[in-house]
Amino acid sequence: MSEARITPVILCGGSGTRLWPLSRAARPKQMLALAGPDSLLRQTVARVGDPQVFAAPVAVGAAAQADAIAREVEQLGALILEPAQRNTAPAIALAALNAAGDDVLLVLPSDHLIADAEGFREAVRRALPFAREGWIVTFGMAPDRPETGYGYIRRGAAIGEGVFAAERFVEKPDAETAVRYLADGGYDWNGGIFLLRADVAIEGLRTHAPEILAAAREAFDRAARDGVRIVPEAAAFRAAPSQSIDYALMEKAGKVAVMPVSIGWSDIGSWDALHDRLPHDEGGNAIAGDVVALDVRGCLIRSDGPVIAAIGVNDLVIVATADAVLVVPRDQAQRVKEIVDALGKDGRGSLI
Numbered sequence: 001m002s003e004a005r006i007t008p009v010i011l012c013g014g015s016g017t018r019l020w021p022l023s024r025a026a027r028p029k030q031m032l033a034l035a036g037p038d039s040l041l042r043q044t045v046a047r048v049g050d051p052q053v054f055a056a057p058v059a060v061g062a063a064a065q066a067d068a069i070a071r072e073v074e075q076l077g078a079l080i081l082e083p084a085q086r087n088t089a090p091a092i093a094l095a096a097l098n099a100a101g102d103d104v105l106l107v108l109p110s111d112h113l114i115a116d117a118e119g120f121r122e123a124v125r126r127a128l129p130f131a132r133e134g135w136i137v138t139f140g141m142a143p144d145r146p147e148t149g150y151g152y153i154r155r156g157a158a159i160g161e162g163v164f165a166a167e168r169f170v171e172k173p174d175a176e177t178a179v180r181y182l183a184d185g186g187y188d189w190n191g192g193i194f195l196l197r198a199d200v201a202i203e204g205l206r207t208h209a210p211e212i213l214a215a216a217r218e219a220f221d222r223a224a225r226d227g228v229r230i231v232p233e234a235a236a237f238r239a240a241p242s243q244s245i246d247y248a249l250m251e252k253a254g255k256v257a258v259m260p261v262s263i264g265w266s267d268i269g270s271w272d273a274l275h276d277r278l279p280h281d282e283g284g285n286a287i288a289g290d291v292v293a294l295d296v297r298g299c300l301i302r303s304d305g306p307v308i309a310a311i312g313v314n315d316l317v318i319v320a321t322a323d324a325v326l327v328v329p330r331d332q333a334q335r336v337k338e339i340v341d342a343l344g345k346d347g348r349g350s351l352i
Contacts, residue, residue, distance in 0.1 A: 115264025140188025
């Protein structure tokens with residue numbers, strides 16, 4: 001078994017529609033500097049930047065984002081450019097096919113926040129022996145509230161110190177079920193970060209999602225290559241079923257482990273979630289850009305365009321760009337995707 005460094009596989013295909021109007025198809029969430037001076041993608045790369053532990057990352061993303069990804073990730077092992085969106089399972093299949101069989105892959109979304117980067121790296125180091133032994137290790141994020149926006153993982157029997165067999169994956173619960181999961185103490189949020197050998201991924205997909213593997217293999221074998229850029233053949237890749245890695249593999253594989261971690265994780269799935277992660281003023285407001293706020297409480301107000309003036313409002317999200325303004329109560333921030341859908345139906349695709 002090779003003792004080579006871990007290869008980060010950074011998934012860059014997300015669109016982040018719940019962060020409209022800032023996140024757009026042409027400049028999706030991972031390219032934005034939402035929490036700090038660097039983009040979420042650049043922050044993700046920095047977390048796996050130790051050359052003693054990690055090899056150069058492999059990025060998998062949309063062909064239309066090729067140059068943007070390359071600007072954010074200066075040292076790439078490979079840039080795999082999907083000719084169509086097919087969810088995470090086909091994307092990960094491409095990365096596994098690009099690797100040696102016993103390479104250990106650390107699969108990472110490109111658009112998440114992790115406050116404790118060193119704690120994250122320590123968790124990866126602790127998980128590595130299990131991945132080398134053929135386990136798929138997923139990192140369970142410690143829940144601190146009864147969240148209905150995340151899937152959960154139920155811990156089973158311990159297989160090592162701080163590592164458990166994954167008993168089952170469960171879909172996003174309703175509010176009552178989420179309260180029960182939190183009280184139970186045996187459930188973790190599914191953060192979509194996991195560690196596994198490339199040959200384990202390929203064999204698992206061959207067993208549980210053979211159509212995905214076959215399409216990805218044909219597309220990869222016929223790919224065009226230019227330096228680190230790999231462009232899978234479009235027709236073959238479009239034949240892959242669009243499935244998440246959770247559904248295609250994780251929920252069905254035999255040796256899946258969960259390592260609970262508390263690392264200050266957020267997928268920033270809404271403006272409200274971002275508000276919770278940003279510094280606040282004395283009124284509990286997260287403010288950025290040209291903003292004048294008087295007697296305002298609990299708001300996220302951000303302008304990347306005109307001045308925003310707010311008086312006497314509470315618990316709102318107000319975001320302005322050069323061509324759009326969003327105003328929504330924080331507790332309804334998950335509904336922003338409905339605006340994006342409505343704009344598309346109205347023929348205003350240039351705004352999304």
